[in-house]
């Protein structure tokens with residue numbers, strides 16, 4: 001999701017730099033727009049460096065080339081259409097007046113008129129200014145129009161006076177943004193270790209044994225966990241997918257590499273979800289050089305790989321452990337047995353025989369096996385939604 005962060009000419013403008021970081025931590029893409037007066041208080045470079053994006057400071061391009069003029073002429077419309085929310089923090093008395101009266105004499109005030117996205121503003125000013133009938137009326141007009149106002153706080157102001165006018169705490173502003181965007185934050189403070197994808201077990205440097213896992217379920221879980229405020233470590237076997245931005249991504253290839261990466265990140269995580277399809281077997285004697293076609297053996301000796309899930313279950317240390325069972329012909333007794341023997345807290349089972357479930361499809365139908373023996377059926381739906389149901393279940397079980 002994308003947020004435009006408008007910064008206006010207040011002493012508190014520096015606080016917007018930290019706010020930008022906090023928005024990014026919630027995995028929001030941020031486009032900063034500064035008024036000309038805001039640049040008297042803080043340099044655009046600070047926001048450009050933090051956001052990794054050009055900061056918009058002007059309505060009109062001053063470089064004078066024909067192409068840049070065309071670009072700048074349509075930029076306010078392009079930004080207006082691409083954002084999910086316009087946040088102005090801090091907002092001056094001046095910008096409140098412009099927004100309330102439809103004045104469009106710079107990029108930010110024009111953006112306000114041009115966007116259909118919801119608007120959140122966090123004013124900051126001297127307490128006499130905040131109390132002035134003109135400001136009060138402008139705030140009331142904006143609120144009546146559906147703009148969400150995060151009221152300034154009481155306290156010692158930069159001008160030396162004490163009263164209401166200090167920019168609200170960043171956490172309050174962030175809360176208003178998340179609520180407006182419908183972002184749930186029920187996994188804030190959690191570090192979730194997720195594994196995804198297949199592993200590849202070498203026969204020689206060219207050939208390997210693998211399975212049909214696409215990684216889609218694990219990546220959907222990572223995306224959903226991020227959206228709900230968790231820190232996510234994604235340990236993934238080779239897939240065609242792009243890691244969600246904001247995850248700590250750990251690419252691996254073999255079961256042994258996956259085991260080592262999982263053990264390394266296990267101690268710092270609070271929840272572990274093992275959605276990867278780790279190979280159960282690997283060639284017992286992989287060749288260091290490519291085996292010539294004529295010398296390929298009729299049979300390859302195999303040996304079991306480490307059962308990573310069972311190893312984690314033995315050294316659980318208070319973590320919430322979720323396993324996946326993807327099989328053909330699952331039985332409830334067999335699944336319950338797996339849940340117990342591996343010391344898991346939840347087991348997500350899907351039957352690979354079912355159309356639309358399991359490997360390499362965008363949908364899944366799963367059953368959630370709980371420790372108390374009960375089972376919750378999650379009917380066929382997009383893997384993104386299944387991910388949400390699994391996280392809901394984890395939350396529910398951990399609160400009991």
Ligand SMILES: Cc1cc2nc3c(=O)[nH]c(=O)nc-3n(C[C@H](O)[C@H](O)[C@H](O)COP(=O)(O)O)c2cc1C
Pocket residue numbers: 007008009010011012035036037038091092093094095124125126129
């Ligand atoms: C040192 C200083 C601090 C200011 N602090 C504020 C402030 O906190 N709130 C405010 O509404 N205006 C403040 N102003 C006045 C605004 O900068 C002024 O109204 C300006 O026109 C706002 O332009 P903008 O809304 O386009 O950024 C301050 C001015 C100065 C010189």
